[in-house]
Amino acid sequence: MTFASTPIPLPSLFVPHGAPTFALRPGAAGAAIGAAAQALPRPRAIVIVSAHWDTAVPTVGFAARPETIHDFAGFPDALYALRYPASGCPEAAQEVLATLEAAGLPAMRDAGRGLDHGAWTPLRLMFPEADVPVIPLSLQSRGGPAQAWRLGRALAPLAARGFLVVGSGNVTHNLRDYQLAWRDGGATPGYVREFSEWLAARLAANDIDALLDYRRHAPAAARAQPSEEHLLPLFVALGAAGADARSRRLHAGIDDYVIAMDAYAFLPAAAGAGAGDDTDANTDATQS
DSSP: OOOOOOOSSOOEEEEEOOSGGGGTOOHHHHHHHHHHHHTSOOOSEEEEEEEEEEOSSOEEEOOSSOOBOOOOOSSOHHHHTOOOOOOOOHHHHHHHHHHHHHTTOOOEEETTOOBOHHHHHHHHHHSTTOOSOEEEEEEOGGGHHHHHHHHHHHHGGGGGGTEEEEEEEOSOOOHHHHHHHHHTTSOOOHHHHHHHHHHHHHHHTTOHHHHHTHHHHSTTHHHHOSSOTTTHHHHHHHHHTOTTOEEEEEEOOEETTTEEOOEEEEEOGGGOTTHHHHHOTTOSOOOO
């Protein structure tokens, strides 16, 4: 793998992990997040916040060799054969823990936590050689967007130390509507694009207040995100870029009728005007 020689601080990223079959059929979204990762300087370590690890307080994974967790059932056998053999890094994990505590957040460690499919699916596409240490960090869905954004803000100092913060989820995630769309011939409900475009516009405007209160302001928010945890990693990534961050939409598309596969880079103000050019892998968003 080659990395561009762009300076730190690194951007933070929000990437989709789609349905579990995204690992087998990555399509345009997979190509976009892979290209974005290739354009980055090599991180010291990756801190990944997946929608599929939810705890009462922020918890940092300390495993030296995190296992690949196949936390799904009923999918093709080929999925269960996939592994992502990245190492962990207890020393870097301790730095993440200390950074959270310095920001006033309670934090715990988990010496055995592996990588769920929300973590390893996009990372296999972004860093296929698994040669960058990975530190999983849990989400606190009960705290909603405000808590997720605070978690990201606590992580913000890590960007200047060479850590890449990645939030992994989906901009829309309604499994009931997937079943209805499949039954009714595969039509995408209008709210999927409406919600995605509202979110893109608010991110472009850096309208933090509206974003944190998206359930009141965004069209069909409760239908786009019935249980919210798949959108919360975006707020972590947004917060991790610090104050006055700039957003770049790396990809826009829809998989499986109802899953918006949008990806974003969030660029710290300290990165300078040119830093975004290297991460803007697919600004002219395509529908997959």
